[in-house]
Amino acid sequence: MSRVKRIGILVVLALIIATFVIVPMLNKPKIEDEIIASEFTFQDNLAVTFGKKVPLSFKILADGILSSKVYVNDSLLKTWNNPKGQISFTLDVSIFGLGAKTISLVSNLKNGEEQTDARLIRILSDESPKSMNAIVLKSFVHNSSSFTQGLEFSDGILFESTGLNGKSKIAKVQLETGIQTNEIGLDATYFGEGITILNDKIFQITWQNQKCFIYDKNTLQVQKDISYIGEGWGLCNDGKSIIMSDGTETITFRNPETFQIERTIEVYDQVGPRVKLNELEYINGRIFANIWMLDVIIEIDPKTGKVLSEIDCSDVVKAGKGTGEVLNGIAYNPKNRKTYLTGKNWSNLLEVEFK
Numbered sequence: 001m002s003r004v005k006r007i008g009i010l011v012v013l014a015l016i017i018a019t020f021v022i023v024p025m026l027n028k029p030k031i032e033d034e035i036i037a038s039e040f041t042f043q044d045n046l047a048v049t050f051g052k053k054v055p056l057s058f059k060i061l062a063d064g065i066l067s068s069k070v071y072v073n074d075s076l077l078k079t080w081n082n083p084k085g086q087i088s089f090t091l092d093v094s095i096f097g098l099g100a101k102t103i104s105l106v107s108n109l110k111n112g113e114e115q116t117d118a119r120l121i122r123i124l125s126d127e128s129p130k131s132m133n134a135i136v137l138k139s140f141v142h143n144s145s146s147f148t149q150g151l152e153f154s155d156g157i158l159f160e161s162t163g164l165n166g167k168s169k170i171a172k173v174q175l176e177t178g179i180q181t182n183e184i185g186l187d188a189t190y191f192g193e194g195i196t197i198l199n200d201k202i203f204q205i206t207w208q209n210q211k212c213f214i215y216d217k218n219t220l221q222v223q224k225d226i227s228y229i230g231e232g233w234g235l236c237n238d239g240k241s242i243i244m245s246d247g248t249e250t251i252t253f254r255n256p257e258t259f260q261i262e263r264t265i266e267v268y269d270q271v272g273p274r275v276k277l278n279e280l281e282y283i284n285g286r287i288f289a290n291i292w293m294l295d296v297i298i299e300i301d302p303k304t305g306k307v308l309s310e311i312d313c314s315d316v317v318k319a320g321k322g323t324g325e326v327l328n329g330i331a332y333n334p335k336n337r338k339t340y341l342t343g344k345n346w347s348n349l350l351e352v353e354f355k
């Protein structure tokens with residue numbers, strides 16, 4: 001091998017070593033030797049039943065901690081000054097609603113540093129949901145071209161909202177015939193979702209447009225629109241607040257004037273969250289929600305988010321679906337105290353009884 005060739009090979013080797021060994025070593029991030037001053041004595045996230053008192057503890061691992069505080073979400077639970085050793089405390093989960101909360105241990109060190117150790121705690125329901133069935137009492141015709149997203153009575157008149165871009169509308173529907181006596185369409189850029197009627201105004205949310213339209217109930221003319229953040233699925237109201245689902249386990253209570261969030265609940269049973277809550281109805285102090293893609297309606301305690309009952313709607317689906325899609329539409333008429341169900345593009349709307 002000539003000298004030139006050997007030098008060439010050595011240069012290539014040096015380049016390979018520099019590219020694949022030395023440069024990556026230089027770029028490797030340095031691991032900081034951070035001292036953990038305090039930590040919870042449990043590593044896993046917790047699942048706890050509502051109403052339970054849970055003994056928990058944390059360890060102090062370094063000297064010179066001025067204070068340690070335990071928070072659940074943003075609420076301060078307790079402060080320990082100059083903590084030492086292992087510290088035990090009791091978490092009373094009945095003071096929080098159901099759902100996922102963050103429990104954080106925040107320690108303040110003498111050097112001004114603040115350290116946080118956090119875990120997730122899921123608060124599950126302490127009640128087993130009652131099993132019920134939706135019994136079909138009577139069948140009416142439903143416009144099978146209606147991709148139902150909202151269904152509600154007001155002063156004995158049935159209102160229905162429908163979805164899909166270019167097909168979204170609000171209509172007044174004659175219950176006995178299924179005929180739409182008055183209707184107004186949405187611009188094709190909007191995908192309509194749930195409706196609810198409060199103070200003679202119809203509130204209609206949209207799926208991903210983050211816009212709520214407010215109509216005059218009598219004329220069906222849009223009065224204004226309000227923006228919100230996130231997806232819109234179902235709506236109902238309790239006479240004071242607009243109650244909204246977004247496809248998760250969270251239900252949001254909103255001010256009807258400003259649409260600002262007043263409070264939220266997370267819907268849980270004894271096992272975990274109930275997600276995909278869709279069309280809603282407020283009946284005698286309870287929220288009823290049908291679950292997207294299931295033949296199931298659940299009854300929810302609006303204060304805590306507990307699932308109180310689970311209603312099997314398979315007989316209703318058999319009786320009403322036809323060639324349509326999923327169950328979606330619960331309407332209670334306070335005038336005759338009757339409940340009605342339908343679904344997206346269903347051929348029938350059924351009067352039902354939950355039993």
Ligand SMILES: [Ca+2]
Pocket residue numbers: 150151152235236279280281329330331
């Ligand atoms: Ca409804």
